[in-house]
Amino acid sequence: MSVETVESSTGPTPRKGISILFGLTLLGLLLFLWLLLGFATNSFWTPNNISNLLRQGAMTAILAVGQTFVIITAGIDLSVGAVVGFTSVIVAWLLAAGVPLWLALIATLAIGVLIGAFHAFGIVRMGLPAFIITLATLTSLRGIGLLITNGSTISITNEAFTNFSRADFLGVPSLFWMVIVVAVPAYIFLHLSRFGRYLFAVGSNAEAARLSGVNVNRTTYLAYILSSTCAAFVGLLLASRIGIGNATQAEGWELQAIASSVIGGTSLFGAVGSVHGPLLGAFILATINNGANLLNVNSFWQRIITGLLIIVIVYFDQLRRRGER
Amino acid sequence: MIGLQEGGHRHELRTPAGHPVPKGEPILELHSLRKNYGAVEALKPASMTFLSGEVHAIVGENGAGKSTLIKLLTGVITRTSGEILWCGEPVQLATPNEAISRGINAVHQEVVLCPHLSVAANMFLGDEMNRRGLMRKRAMTDAAQGVLDDLGFNLPASAVLGSLTIGQQQLVATARAAMRGTQFLIFDEPTAYLTRQESEQLFRLIRRLQGEGVTIVYISHRLEEVFELADRVSVLRDGTHVGTRAIGETNEAELIALMINRTIEQIYHKEHFTAGDTLVETRGLTGPGFADVSLTVRAGEIVGLYGLIGAGRSEFALGLYGRHRLSAGEVFWQGRKVEIDSERKAMELGIALAPESRRDQGLCLNLPIGLNINLPVFRKLTRGLTINRAEEAANADRQIRDLKIKTPSRRVLASAMSGGNQQKIVIGKWLSHGAKLFIFDEPTVGVDVGTKAEIYRLFARLLEKGAGIILISSYLPEVYELSDRLHVFRQGRLVGSHGYRTASHEEVLAQAIGA
Known part of the structure; x- marks a missing residue:
C-alpha cells in the first residue's frame, strides 16, 4: 500500500488546469504574433485588415470545431473541404431554381447532416476506417458537384444572401459572429453535456464505453453529423462570400481544419480536445497567412512555415502530455 | 540442429555461442532468482537446475509465476536479484537478443509472427537468404518446405501464415525456433489451441529436438502431457518453486497437491447472509x-x-x-x-459488470478518474441539456472517498493509478448506479x-x-x-x-x- 501512496502523491497536476494553461499559451502566441506584425508592418492594425483577418479565420475555425468532435472519438473527417465546395453548389443551385432563401439554407444544412450520417453508416455498419470512407466522399462529392454544374460555376443573384458575408454587426464582421454562433453551442455540447463526455469516452476506449452503457454507434453518428453540418454551414458562408457555387472551392481546407485542431491541442489518438483550442489554432494559421501577405513573403513560404509550426506546437504538446503521465 | 538441404549445399544456421554441455549436466542454473513488480513479488527467490537434453515440465496455476520465469529466461524482463548460470557461467540475459544469441528461444502460446507473410518468410524472418542484396525467395520457400516435410508437418511453405489455424502457426513457430540453432527451447502452453493430431506432431518434434541434444522446458496445464513428455517436473505456486520431481517418482495427485497446497495467509473475508x-x-x-x-x-x-x-x-x-x-x-x-x-x-x-481486463474493457485510461466513475450515470446527472457539475463532482468524490482510491483529485488520469486503485475505479463506476x-x-x-x-x-x-x-x-x-x-x-x-x-x-x- 505504501507504494501506491507514493505513486499517487507524485501524480500529475489536475488536467483541467493544464488545459487552460495550454489555451493561454496559444492565446499568448496569437497576441505575440499580432504585436509582432503591428511593429513589423504599418497595415496590420488597420480596421480593414483586422476585418479581413477575422473573415479569413472564421471559416477554418468553424470547420476545425466540427473536425475536433470527430478527432476526439479517434476518427478523422477528410471530406470537410469537399463538403464546403459541394454545399456551395447546392445552395447556389437551389437559389437559381427559385427556392426561397430560408428553405435553401435549411436544405443545404440537411445535406450536411445526410453526408455525416453516411460517414457514420460506413464506419459503424460497413466497418470501414474513417480515413477511407471520408476520403471516398471527398473525391465523390467534388465529382457530383462538377456534374451538377457541368464543370462550371453557378452565380448567386440573391443579394440578401451575398450581402450577409460583407456586413458588419457592432463593427465586427458577420462571418466572425458566425464563429460565436457555432462555438457557444459547441462548447455547451462538448464540455457541459453528457454527449460530450461520451465523445471522449469513445475516443479513449470504445469497449469500456460500451460496457458502461454508452451507445457507441449513436455517438459516432453524432460526431460525423456535427462535422459535416459545420462544413455545410461553412459552405453557405463561402457561397455568400464569393457569390458563386463552385464544386472545386475550398480545396485543401480539410487539412487546414485538421491542422487548426491539432495546433489547438487535439490529439489525433482521440480523447483529448476542446472547443477553444481549434478556434485559436485557426486564427493563428490565419494570422500567419495574413502577416506573410503583408510582409510580402512568398506564399510558398507560408506553406512551409505552417508545416513547421504544426511540428513545433504538436511536439511541445506531446512533451507536456508525457510529463503528465 | 536441423540443417537445410538447399540446392546441393547445406544451409547451416548459426551456432549459438557458449560451450556444449554433455547430456545430463546442468545447462542452466537459477540461484535465488527473484522478480518484484513494485511491492508485488511475482517470483520469490527460486533456485532450479535444468539439465542438458532433458524435457523439463513446469506446472502451476495461473499467476503462479510461470510466465515471469519465462520472461526472465528469454530476456524480456530483468531480474530483481539472483543469479543465472548458463553452461556454468554467470550471464545477464538482459535482452531478448542476448537470450537468442546464447541459444535460448521460446514458443509462445499466442504466436508472435507476421500473419501477412508466407510461412517461409516467417521462418526466415530476420535471417533471410540474400544474393547481392536481393532476397532469394524461391530458395527460401524450398528450404522451408524441406524443413517442414522433414519434420512431418503437412504444411505448404508458400501459404500465407494468417491463413493457417492457430495450431499450424504454432508448428511453424516451433520449426522456426528449431532452425535457429536453439539449445534451450521453452514451450509456453503450446497445445492450448492444438488439435490432438497437431499436438502429436508437436510431441514428435519435441522428442526429435531432445534427441538432437536440445533442452526443452515445457509449460502446460495438462498433466497428462507432462507425464507423456517430461523427464522431470517442477511445480510453482504463488511465485514460489515448491519442488522438482523425476517423472517416475510422482503422480498426478501429488502434483495437484503441490500446485494448490498453499498456506492460506490471506484472510478471505466472508460473511454469510440468508439467500x-x-x-x-x-x-x-x-x-x-x-x-x-x-x-x-x-x-x-x-x-x-x-x-x-x-x-x-x-x-x-x-x-x-x-x-x-x-x-x-x-x-x-x-x-x-x-x-x-x-x-x-x-x-x-x-446488472453491473466489472470486466476481466481493466486496460481493454474497464477503463478509459487517458481520461480523468471522475469521468470514468461517472460514465454509467451521466444520464442521471443530466439536468435539462447539461450535466449538473456539482453532482458530477460530488458523486466522483464520494466513490473516491468510500473506496479509498488514492488520488489527489478526481481530475487525475486513470492511467496514473496502480492496479488496485484502477480496479477500485472500475468497481466505483457501478456503486452509484443502483x-x-x-x-x-x-x-x-x-x-x-x-x-x-x-x-x-x-x-x-x-x-x-x-x-x-x-x-x-x-x-x-x-x-x-x-x-x-x-x-x-x-x-x-x-x-x-x-x-x-x-x-x-x-x-x-x-x-x-x-x-
Missing part, C-alpha cells in the same frame, strides 16, 4: 464461447465461476450482460423472462493484498444490501473461500457445481483441468 429471492436464472444459455449454461444467482449470495483461462466464464458473463448475441437459452430476471440484447438493457435491469447483480471478472488480478481484502469486504457490504454477486476467478482459493455456490467451467461448459466448501480443492481443479 433471498432469485435475481437471475439462466437456462441452457448458449453464445460465442460458451454453451448450455444453466445457473441461478440469488440476492445475498456469491456465485463463483472457476475454470482455466479461456474456459468460457468471461464469455458467459459478457453474453449475460448483452455484449454478445446469445444463440440459445433463456434468461429470467427476478422471475420474469427477459431478452438482454444490449449492454444498456442489462444496466437498466440492474445495480442488483454485480459481475466481478478477475477482480483481484494485479491487485495487492491490502486492496484484495478491501474488495472482499466490499462484496460483503453489497450482499448485505441485498445484491447478488457473480465472481469469476482463475485463482482457486479466492472463489473457493468466497463462493456460496461454486461452478466449474471447462471448454465453454459448466462441468461441476458445488456448495460452500463442499468439494476439495483437488476435486475442483481436476474438474477444471479435465484430469
